[in-house]
Every structure is written in structure tokens, then in C-alpha cells.
Amino acid sequence: MIRCHLLSLAASTFLALGLSGAAQAGDSFIVVQSTTSTQNSGLFDHILPIFTEKTGIEVRVVAVGTGQAIQNAANGDGDVLFVHAKPAEEKFVAQGHGVARFDVMYNDFVIVGPPADPAGVAGITDVVDALTRIAEAEAPFASRGDDSGTNKAELRLWAETGIDVRAVSGDWYRETGSGMGATLNTGTAMGAYIMTDRATWIAFGNKGSYKIAVAGDAKMFNQYGIILVNPEMHENVKAEAGQTFIDWVLSDEGQAAIADYKVDGQQLFFPNAG
Amino acid sequence: MRDMTLDMTIPDGATAPALLACQGLSFDAGGKRLINDLTLEIRPGRRTLVMGPNGAGKSVLLRLLHGLIAPTVGAVLWQGDPLDRAARDAQAMVFQRPVMLRRSVLANLKFALTVRGVTGAARAAKAAEALELARLTDLARRPARVLSGGEQQRLALARALVGEPRLLFLDEPTSSLDPASTHAIEDLINAAHARGVSIVMVTHDLGQARRMGDDVIFLQNGTLAEDGTLQDVLAAPQAPSTKAWLEGRLYTAP
Amino acid sequence: MFSLTDILSEALGLILTWDRGLSEIVMLSLRVTLTAVVISCLIGLPLGAVVGAFRFPGRGVLTVLLNALMGLPPVVVGLVVYLMLSASGPLGVLQLLYTPTAMIIAQTILVTPIIAALTKQVVEDLHVEYREQFASLGVGAFDRITALLWDARYSLLTVALAGFGRAVAEVGAVLIVGGNINHVTRVMTTTIALETSKGNLELALALGLLLLAIAVIVNALVMALRASAVRAAYA
Numbered sequence: 001m002i003r004c005h006l007l008s009l010a011a012s013t014f015l016a017l018g019l020s021g022a023a024q025a026g027d028s029f030i031v032v033q034s035t036t037s038t039q040n041s042g043l044f045d046h047i048l049p050i051f052t053e054k055t056g057i058e059v060r061v062v063a064v065g066t067g068q069a070i071q072n073a074a075n076g077d078g079d080v081l082f083v084h085a086k087p088a089e090e091k092f093v094a095q096g097h098g099v100a101r102f103d104v105m106y107n108d109f110v111i112v113g114p115p116a117d118p119a120g121v122a123g124i125t126d127v128v129d130a131l132t133r134i135a136e137a138e139a140p141f142a143s144r145g146d147d148s149g150t151n152k153a154e155l156r157l158w159a160e161t162g163i164d165v166r167a168v169s170g171d172w173y174r175e176t177g178s179g180m181g182a183t184l185n186t187g188t189a190m191g192a193y194i195m196t197d198r199a200t201w202i203a204f205g206n207k208g209s210y211k212i213a214v215a216g217d218a219k220m221f222n223q224y225g226i227i228l229v230n231p232e233m234h235e236n237v238k239a240e241a242g243q244t245f246i247d248w249v250l251s252d253e254g255q256a257a258i259a260d261y262k263v264d265g266q267q268l269f270f271p272n273a274g
Numbered sequence: 275m276r277d278m279t280l281d282m283t284i285p286d287g288a289t290a291p292a293l294l295a296c297q298g299l300s301f302d303a304g305g306k307r308l309i310n311d312l313t314l315e316i317r318p319g320r321r322t323l324v325m326g327p328n329g330a331g332k333s334v335l336l337r338l339l340h341g342l343i344a345p346t347v348g349a350v351l352w353q354g355d356p357l358d359r360a361a362r363d364a365q366a367m368v369f370q371r372p373v374m375l376r377r378s379v380l381a382n383l384k385f386a387l388t389v390r391g392v393t394g395a396a397r398a399a400k401a402a403e404a405l406e407l408a409r410l411t412d413l414a415r416r417p418a419r420v421l422s423g424g425e426q427q428r429l430a431l432a433r434a435l436v437g438e439p440r441l442l443f444l445d446e447p448t449s450s451l452d453p454a455s456t457h458a459i460e461d462l463i464n465a466a467h468a469r470g471v472s473i474v475m476v477t478h479d480l481g482q483a484r485r486m487g488d489d490v491i492f493l494q495n496g497t498l499a500e501d502g503t504l505q506d507v508l509a510a511p512q513a514p515s516t517k518a519w520l521e522g523r524l525y526t527a528p
Numbered sequence: 529m530f531s532l533t534d535i536l537s538e539a540l541g542l543i544l545t546w547d548r549g550l551s552e553i554v555m556l557s558l559r560v561t562l563t564a565v566v567i568s569c570l571i572g573l574p575l576g577a578v579v580g581a582f583r584f585p586g587r588g589v590l591t592v593l594l595n596a597l598m599g600l601p602p603v604v605v606g607l608v609v610y611l612m613l614s615a616s617g618p619l620g621v622l623q624l625l626y627t628p629t630a631m632i633i634a635q636t637i638l639v640t641p642i643i644a645a646l647t648k649q650v651v652e653d654l655h656v657e658y659r660e661q662f663a664s665l666g667v668g669a670f671d672r673i674t675a676l677l678w679d680a681r682y683s684l685l686t687v688a689l690a691g692f693g694r695a696v697a698e699v700g701a702v703l704i705v706g707g708n709i710n711h712v713t714r715v716m717t718t719t720i721a722l723e724t725s726k727g728n729l730e731l732a733l734a735l736g737l738l739l740l741a742i743a744v745i746v747n748a749l750v751m752a753l754r755a756s757a758v759r760a761a762y763a
Contacts, residue, residue, distance in 0.1 A: 030708075040726045045710075062626060062707035074725065076615030077625055181725025203563055206727030236615050342663050363666055373661035376679040385675065389667045437665070 002247060016045035029058035030241045033070075033078035036179045037065030039267050041199035046261040049105045051248050056243050065179060067147030073097060073227075075260070076234030079242035081130050081227040082249075084197075085149035086191070097234075098227035102250055105258050105269040107155060109220040112184075113193045113200060121193070127217040128160045134193055135163045140174040142187030142194045145175025149222075154195045159217060199268035224269070250274065291353070293441060293472055295319040295341055299348035301338055301496075305376045309345070310496040316441070321463075321473040323483050323504065324387075326493035327519060333477045335493065336443050340367050345381045363390070365440035372430035374418035379410055379429055382418050386433045400436055408432035408462065424455025431462050432463070435471070442466060444475040448482065460486060477493065480520070484508070492516045494525070529540070539734035542699050549711075554725055554742065557715040560702070561695040564635035564642075572640045573684065576647025577673045583657045591648065597641030597666055606704030609634045613705065626707040634701040639691040646687040648727075651676045682754045689750055716742075 012044045038044055062072065062191045066083040067176060073081040083089060092098045102173060111130060113121065119137040121130040134141055143165070144151040158165045165173045174192060176183045180200045188192035188208050196204075201212070214220075226246050230238040248254045255271035262268070290475050292315035301309040316322050318337070324332045337343045339350055341357045352361035375382050383401040385465040387393075392400060405411045413421060417428060427447055434442060444463065448456040463486065467473050477483055483490070487504035492513065499513040511517040518525035542550060610647040611617050612675055613625040613633075624630045654676055662672055677684065699717035706713030708722060716739045 029711075036725060040722075060626060060707070060709040061711050062709060072614075075617075076620070179725050181727060184727060185724065185729075204727040205731075206729050234615055236620070275607060284579050288592055301583075337660075340661055340664065351700070359666070367660075367664040369660065375658075389665055434664075485730075 012256060013274055026240075027267045028056055028241070029060055030079040030238050030245060031047035031060045031062060031077070032080045032082050033064070033073045034082040035066050035069060035084060036063050036181065037084070037150070037197045037200045038082065040181055040185050041075065041203040042263065043199065043258070043261050043269060047249075047254070047257040053077045053246065055244055055248070057244060059245060065144070065146045066152070067148075073229050075142050075230065079229055079238045082224065083149055084153050084222055084224045086223055086225060088149075088152065090225060093176060093225070093227060096232075099228055099230050101135050101225045101227045103272055104224045104226045104249055105255075105273070106221060106223045106269045107269050108215065109150065109195055109222050110198050110201060110212045111193055111195050112188075112207075112210050113266075114188075114191045115209045115211065116191075117197035117213060118191075121212075122213045124214055125216045127214055127219050129155055130214040132163070133155060135161065135165075135168075135172075139166075139173060140172050140190055140192035141186075142183055142190065142192035143175045144180065144183050145169075146179070148180070148196065150180060150197060152218075153222065157195075160219075167249065201265075202263050202266055202268055215267060219222070223272075278361055278468065279361070290352075291318075292316060294343075294355060294474075294477065295351045295354075296339070296348055297351075297384050299338060299350065300346050301334060302345065302346045303334075309338060312348075312496075312498050314498060314501055316472065316474055317489065318440075318472050319470065320488040321475065321486055322489040322491060323487040324476045325476065325478070325483065325519070326492065326499065326515075327525070328494075330493035331451055331496040334446050334496075335491075336367070336445050336474065336476060340443050342367075342521050358504045363437065363444065364497070365439045366434035366437055367443040368427070368430045368434050368445065368447050370449060372426040374421075374426055375428070376467055377418060378415050379418050380414040381430060382433055383436055386406075392436075399496075400420055404432040404436045408466070409458070419455050422455075424451050426459060427459055428462060429452065431459065431466075435466055439471060441472045441474065446476050446478065449478065456482070492519070495527075534730050535733045535737065538730045538739040542635060542734050542738060545751075551745055552711065553714055553716055553719055554738070555714075557696065557717070557739075560635065560715060564639055564686055564695050566631045566693050567632070567636045568639035568643045568695075569688055571636075572643025572691075573647050574673060575614075575640075575675055576644040576649075577651045579644070579678050580648040580651030580725060581672055581676055582669070586696070591645075594641050594645040594648065598645050600638060600641065602638055602698045602700035602703065605634050606701035607639050609637065609701065609705045612748045625705065626709055626713060628713060630638060630705040630714060631702040634705045634743070635695045635698060638701060639695050643687055644689045647677075647684060648691060650680050650683045650687060654680050685750050685754055689747055692746060693743065696739070696746075 006076050010211050040063070044061050052058055062069070062078065064072070066085045066088065069081060070088055070092055072078055074092065081089070081092065082104070085115055089101050093101050101251045111121070111127070119134040119139040124130045143154060174190070178179055178186070180196055182202065184194060184196060184204055188206065188210050193213065226249055228239065228242045228246055229237045231237040250273040255273055258269050258271045259267065294316040295314070297313045299309060299312040300307060307371065312335070324335060326332055334343070341362050350357050352364070353489055355361070370393055370462065375385055377385070380401055383404050387397045388401055398474040405414055408431065410429055410432065413425065416428065421429065429449070448459050451459065460482070463473060463475070473488065483504065489501065490504045490507050491501045492499040492507065492515070494513070494515040499515045500507060500511065506514065508520070511520055533609040543609060579587060579594070607632060610625065612619045613622065613630050614620055615625070624633070658676065669674065697717065699721050703721065704712070704720050706715070707717065708714050716735060720732045720739070721737045723735065
């Protein structure tokens with residue numbers, strides 16, 4: 001009796017497994033290695049159905065930090081790379097992992113902070129000045145610390161201030177070693193300033209009393225790029241379908257779809273292909 | 275009055291060659307000698323009792339003879355040859371505390387038959403026969419572990435007998451049972467004996483010994499105190515330790 | 529900041545507005561986890577029983593290894609499986625990365641040591657009781673293992689549940705090898721992680737409650753089976 005139950009359970013799970021295998025066997029999908037900001041902001045949920053509807057190609061997004069996304073793509077685990085760390089992307093192409101890099105869209109980084117504003121940076125536009133003040137006040141600052149695109153951009157800005165944040169890591173400078181969302185959750189809970197891309201911030205659901213403190217500096221420009229993983233280097237890459245996706249993202253229709261995505265009436269990404 | 279065919283299946287124990295024998299058998303465990311230089315014979319068709327005070331090594335001797343443990347010195351011989359798989363298959367054992375598989379009464383019997391290679395209709399028939407013999411037919415579907423002590427021991431006995439052994443070891447099979455259950459077990463043992471199964475049984479119960487014994491082996495501190503027919507030993511015990519035991523005294527070696 | 533009422537009403541809302549997306553996630557969670565547990569049992573039960581019932585050279589080392597592997601960090605397992613299944617890894621040609629199959633493989637690696645180590649303990653205890661009886665009946669090695677596993681079946685259900693618990697709650701490994709791809713490899717735990725990173729903490733906690741409820745239901749079903757067995761004194 002019980003044996004029968006166990007057997008039927010086993011049989012049904014194996015059947016399910018087999019069916020799932022069959023369902024995946026289709027060739028009409030691509031894997032895009034991308035970042036948490038594009039995923040968490042809801043952009044993909046908005047634009048991908050439009051693309052799939054048009055082409056019949058399903059897009060499977062693996063959303064991780066830019067560093068990990070580039071590493072995964074360099075391993076050949078993906079057809080398209082869609083991230084935001086231009087120097088690292090150019091290196092990826094130079095190493096032969098990618099075919100070519102194209103600008104897709106941009107938004108900007110902002111520094112969010114607690115309403116008490118202990119470093120007195122609210123309203124400052126000059127980001128280097130603001131970071132210097134935060135360091136002087138030794139106000140808590142939560143960093144991704146995960147080699148992501150946002151993390152790389154943040155470290156470039158700290159470098160301009162001449163402050164060695166690695167030396168004070170663990171003191172007022174705190175590296176969470178996690179994604180943007182986790183860092184926002186952690187940082188807001190510890191009353192720290194946090195640098196984030198605007199899209200993630202607008203879509204973030206746990207802002208508490210936090211507000212944007214620093215924004216508007218040209219140095220906070222956040223460019224997204226798209227690259228086809230090189231099929232000559234990684235033979236399993238679905239070059240044709242991947243190129244179809246890239247062409248669409250860069251097309252007028254794709255660019256319009258990006259511009260069209262709004263949260264709370266605010267546009268999150270600004271297309272700038274071509 | 276025995277009929278002729280039965281007489282033929284039970285040879286005269288006094289003259290028949292030994293079914294099981296050991297010479298200079300010793301067994302050590304934990305740095306202690308539990309069985310010391312034992313030489314004895316188990317004769318076919320007989321009910322041999324193993325008696326002696328607690329700690330004399332009775333259970334250890336049974337396990338040695340059954341091949342559950344290997345002797346430190348000496349060997350056990352089955353009809354003159356070392357114990358092998360076939361010899362082991364011709365033996366069975368019922369333990370003091372019956373080991374009940376976590377299955378039904380019937381499944382316990384079927385298990386013993388299956389490991390002997392008996393399957394299908396033959397297995398069903400033999401299991402049913404064993405149930406009938408042990409008067410457990412009505413309890414066939416019950417989990418073995420909910421049976422009473424007496425019922426469990428009857429099942430253990432029936433399970434030991436389905437393999438049709440020639441020699442059956444019993445380690446105090448009735449030590450924790452009431453008189454009625456004890457009686458039922460003794461009946462089953464005697465019935466098996468009547469079918470030609472030789473019996474080797476450990477018992478502390480002198481009354482049971484008088485009812486069941488043909489031969490007796492008396493152990494004292496792992497050594498053979500004396501052996502012989504029960505009648506002779508009870509009538510005229512030779513060893514001081516046997517005499518003391520029979521008189522219910524604590525024996526202390528001189 | 530968060531009240532239990534908010535979380536509960538969110539959870540209730542989830543159940544009341546139960547949609548295809550949610551049931552897809554729940555079903556995938558169950559499918560991946562149950563498949564991994566079944567495969568782990570197919571490997572771990574006999575392995576544990578052999579280690580529990582027999583003495584052989586290397587048994588001690590194997591026991592220590594199994595016990596230690598019970599504490600494998602899921603992220604490490606995820607990474608190892610990723611490196612195996614990656615296009616540039618040795619099994620890359622199978623193209624299993626970012627599929628439910630990859631998640632099942634990772635969870636099987638996590639769960640098998642648990643099943644094997646706990647089975648070993650259960651079978652060892654039972655074998656102490658059965659050993660002499662088996663020897664007396666002349667039970668061969670194969671029959672011994674199957675008999676011990678069958679007779680310990682109700683204790684082993686609890687063992688399987690321990691494996692289920694580990695697998696269904698696990699996020700680190702399935703996130704890495706599954707990629708948390710919407711409609712493909714998104715399960716309850718990775719959804720919870722995603723919603724947390726989006727700052728939707730009420731939704732994340734509500735999903736957590738749902739996961740807990742599913743775990744409770746699975747455990748209750750198995751325990752009901754076991755309770756009736758205990759009443760019948762099979763265990």
C-alpha cells in the first residue's frame with residue numbers, strides 16, 4: 001500500500017522531470033546575462049514580452065552583479081551580455097569573448113541618505129564634494145563591495161576624492177558584498193548613505209524615510225551596453241537569435257519600449273543607441 | 275508406544291555418531307575466557323539440555339555451536355566436517371528474547387522461507403502450515419510486535435522451524451513466560467522433536483528439564499562440569515558444582 | 529516597521545489571488561525538491577544501509593565523510609555544479625545550466641549525504657537488534673539490506689523529510705545553477721530572495737509563510753502515515 005504510494009510518487013516526479021527536459025529541448029530561447037538593476041527595476045518584465053511576441057524567441061534572464069555576469073558570459077554561459085560597466089565590457093570584447101559592444105541606454109546613479117543627513121550632503125550636486133564630506137563626517141556609507149557595475153562606478157568616484165576607502169572598510173565604510181537590493185536593505189537599516197542606480201531606487205519597495213541626497217553630477221552617468229557573446233569562442237552560443245535580440249533592442253521599436261517604461265510616472269532608463 | 279517409522283527416524287542416541295561435536299573448544303572475549311577447553315558431542319534425535327549457573331557460558335556455547343561466533347581455539351564439527359553454509363542451513367535458533375521483524379506474523383514466516391529460496395505457492399503453503407502448527411492462523415495479519423510474549427515466542431519457534439532444520443537451538447525459550455505459554459512452547463518443541471528434529475536447549479527450570487531432557491550438559495565457569503543422560507546426572511551428580519546447583523546452593527570452587 | 533497583520537494579510541492575498549505565476553513557482557519548487565529527494569533516497573538509502581549494516585575497510589572514513597558532507601554550504605555546491613555544467617566546464621555539452629535539471633542535480637548533491645548519514649544511523653540501530661537473527665536464518669547481504677530498509681521504513685520517512693526540509697528551503701545552490709529565470713527556474717526561495725532585493729519585504733515574508741505552509745502540509749501528510757503505523761506497532 002505504502003510502497004505503491006512511494007512508487008507512484010517516484011514515477012510521477014520522474015515523469016515530470018522527463019517532461020521538463022522535453023520542454024527545454026526547444027531552441028527558441030536565448031540566455032541573457034544581465035544585472036540586478038535591469039531586472040529589479042522591472043524593465044525586462046516590460047520589454048521582453050514585446051520582443052517575444054514579435055519574434056517568438058524566449059529571453060531567459062540571469063540577473064546577477066555585472067562582475068559575475070561578465071564572468072558567466074566569459075565561460076560561455078549565455079548568448080548576450082547586457083550590463084553597465086563600460087571599461088569591463090570593452091575588456092570583455094578585447095579578450096575575444098564578445099563580438100562587439102553597443103550603447104543601449106543610460107540612467108544615473110544617485111546617493112540616497114537618511115533624513116537626518118549627518119554629513120550634510122543633501123542637495124549637493126558635486127558628487128566628489130559630497131563623498132568627501134561623508135568621509136570627513138565619518139558617516140556610515142554602505143558599499144556593494146561585489147565588483148558590480150555600480151560598485152566599480154562608486155570606487156572610481158572615491159578614487160577622485162583621494163580617500164582610501166579600503167583602509168577604513170569595516171569602520172564607517174561598510175562593504176555588504178551583496179546585490180543592490182540587499183545593500184539597500186542593509187544600508188537603510190544602519191542609517192548609511194548608499195550609492196544606487198536611480199532605476200533600482202525608484203522601484204525599490206523598502207525605502208523607509210530615505211530620500212535621494214546627491215544627484216545630477218555628470219560623473220554619475222550610468223551607461224548600459226549590450227554585447228553578443230562570441231560564437232567563435234563559445235560554439236554553443238545562439239548567435240542568430242542573440243543578434244536578433246540585440247538588433248531589436250537597438251532598433252527604434254526597442255528603444256521606444258525602453259523609454260516607455262515608467263514607475264510612478266518616472267522614466268527609469270533613457271535610450272541612447274546609435 | 276512409538277511406532278516403527280518413528281523409531282527409525284530417531285536413532286538410538288547412545289550409539290549413533292555425533293550430529294555436532296567439538297574438541298578443546300575455547301572462546302575469549304574482552305580479555306576473559308568465557309568457554310574453556312570444552313569437549314562434547316550432541317547426539318542426533320536427542321533433546322540435549324545445557325544447564326548451569328548464570329555466567330557459566332551457556333548462551334555463548336549455543337552461539338559457538340550454531341556458528342554465530344567463531345571459537346578462539348578449536349572447531350565445531352557438523353557430522354565430522356567443519357560448519358559450512360549447508361550445515362548452518364540445517365540448524366536454527368530461537369533466542370531468549372524473540373526478534374520480531376517489523377512486519378506481520380505471516381510476513382515474518384515468509385521472510386524466513388524466502389531467504390531459504392522458497393517462494394510462490396510453496397511458500398504460501400508452508401507458511402500456512404506453520405501458522406496452523408503454532409496456532410497463530412487468526413493472528414496472521416497482525417504486526418508481530420503487538421503479539422504477547424508467548425505468541426511472539428511461538429512465532430519465533432515456527433519461523434525457526436519453517437526452514438526444516440535438523441537441529442534446533444533454544445536459549446531459555448520460556449524464561450519470561452507464564453505456565454500456559456510455557457506449556458504451549460514445550461508442546462511445539464516436543465512436536466518438532468517427534469518429527470525428527472534434534473534439540474539443544476538452555477534452561478534454568480529443573481521441572482522443565484525433567485519434562486524435556488534426554489541428555490544434559492552442565493557448565494561451570496565456561497568449563498564442562500559433567501554431561502550424560504539426564505536420568506544419570508540427576509540421580510547421581512558427579513561434579514560438586516552440579517550437586518550444589520541441583521540442591522539450589524551457591525557453588526564456590528575449592 | 530512591519531506588523532504581522534500586514535504580512536499575514538499579504539500572504540492571504542497571495543493565496544486568494546492565486547495566479548498562474550505563483551502556482552508555476554510553487555509547482556516548480558515542489559517538482560525540483562521532490563525529484564531531488566527521490567533521487568537522493570535512491571542513492572542514499574542503500575548507501576547508508578550498507579555503511580550501517582556491514583563492517584568493511586574504510587567504513588569509518590566513509591561515515592565521517594558522510595557526516596561532514598551533511599554540512600556542505602549550498603553556495604559551494606552551487607558553484608561546483610556551475611563549474612561542471614558551465615559551457616566551458618566538463619559537462620557543458622549537456623547544456624543543463626539554467627534548467628530545473630541543474631537545480632535537481634545541485635539539490636541531490638546537498639541532500640544525498642543527509643539521507644545516507646541518517647539512514648546509516650537508523651539501520652545500524654536496527655541491525656544491532658536483527659544481526660544474530662539474520663545470521664541464524666542465513667540471510668544474505670542483499671536480503672539483509674532490503675529487509676533492514678523495509679523494516680526501518682517509517683523511521684526512514686523522517687529521514688526523507690529531513691532531506692526535503694533541507695532541499696525546499698535551499699536558495700544558494702539553485703540560484704547559481706538555475707539563474708532564477710522567470711517562468712523557467714524561478715522557485716519559491718529564489719523568488720523570496722528576489723523580492724527581498726527589490727525591497728518588497730512583506731511579499732517576501734508572505735511567500736516565506738506560503739513555503740512554510742507547504743512544508744507543514746508535506747510533513748503532516750508523512751507524519752499521518754507514520755502515526756497510523758506506530759499505532760499498528762510496525763515501527
